[in-house]
Amino acid sequence: MKGKINIILTGVGGQGVITAANILGKAALKEKVNVFVSEVHGMAQRGGSVNCSVRMGNVSGPLVSSGTADIIISTEPIEALRYIQYSNKNTKIITDINPVIPYTVSVGMEKYPEIKEVFNELNKYGELYKIDAVKISKDAGALITKNIVMLGALAATDVLPFKPENLLETILENIPTKFKEMNKKAFEGGLKAIKKY
Template identity: 40%
Template sequence: MRTSDCDVVIVGVGGQGVILISEIIGKAALSAGLSVRGVETHGMAQRGGSVINHIRIGCRYSAMISLGGADVLLAMEPAEALRYATYLSPDGIALVNTTAVLPVTVTTGQASYPAIEEILAPLWEASSRVYPMDATGLAAEAGSLQATNVVMLGALARHIPIGEEALLEALFQTVPARFLEINRKAFELGKIEVE
């Protein structure tokens, strides 16, 4: 029995804006008159550690999403997509930024980072709807690498039951006004990427 309208798991590493995306989705859902529940679980979020947020739109009960229950897995970093792939429903969609954030063990030569194809292969086994995208490159095109999370929010927009207008309004209420045009462009580029 379903207890929500849409379940989204958002993952990445500290500093990528995972918590900000969740906050924007929550504000937009409330302004659209939808109930929303969310939970943040993270380790060293300020130091590049793993971050995972659960967002349940139209939720009636628990804020936590069960394994295999996410309608959408939004991954700001490819290895984090793989780490949390077990949350994705077989009918779900995975939106994956292909730009890696290399851990210290990789940058110091103690380990190697897998090829993107190796990371995506298990995701393709979990769901037939996997959309890898260079969200970081699109953010640079919009004018700021810091808008990577907004590109991903744009990609997510048509996969959740919240209108674009509500998402943009919540975004513009949350980020500084001087970044308005960059964020608007980043959001649009993300939408275009998954059409």
């Protein structure tokens, strides 16, 4: 492939963001596309903010730079906004609509913004796609497949240099047999949700 592809994956620790980024990396490798996958998580653990860069093509630097993301995939609405510096007006932003409330909010120390305001704000920064990835993943069989729903959604856009089938193939190669069907459904659910837009 020519040029560069810059993908940001964000979310909350425990939602499978890093796993999704690694699968993307493996899919690129299989398609003979140069790739770097980078985790920026510091001391984050379950519940912390997670952000991964996946860069493909003619790239050397491992991290996406400001304003250059082709797409931001977020498993949580405010986490998309937290990393909005990576967007430009052409950036696609796909986010799950379901907030994960941080404990700083649940114990009353901080406030979670109005969800409508969050979506309005995201809309200003790029081309916003909202999906109910919690519902799609539960319909597929389990909430744990939410990261795969998001990969399905990503595959539905024109960002990746390979076909959705190629990504799905890599996903299924990296998942134990008994969970394959569930993840296939999750992937297709995410794909459909974006195609409908």
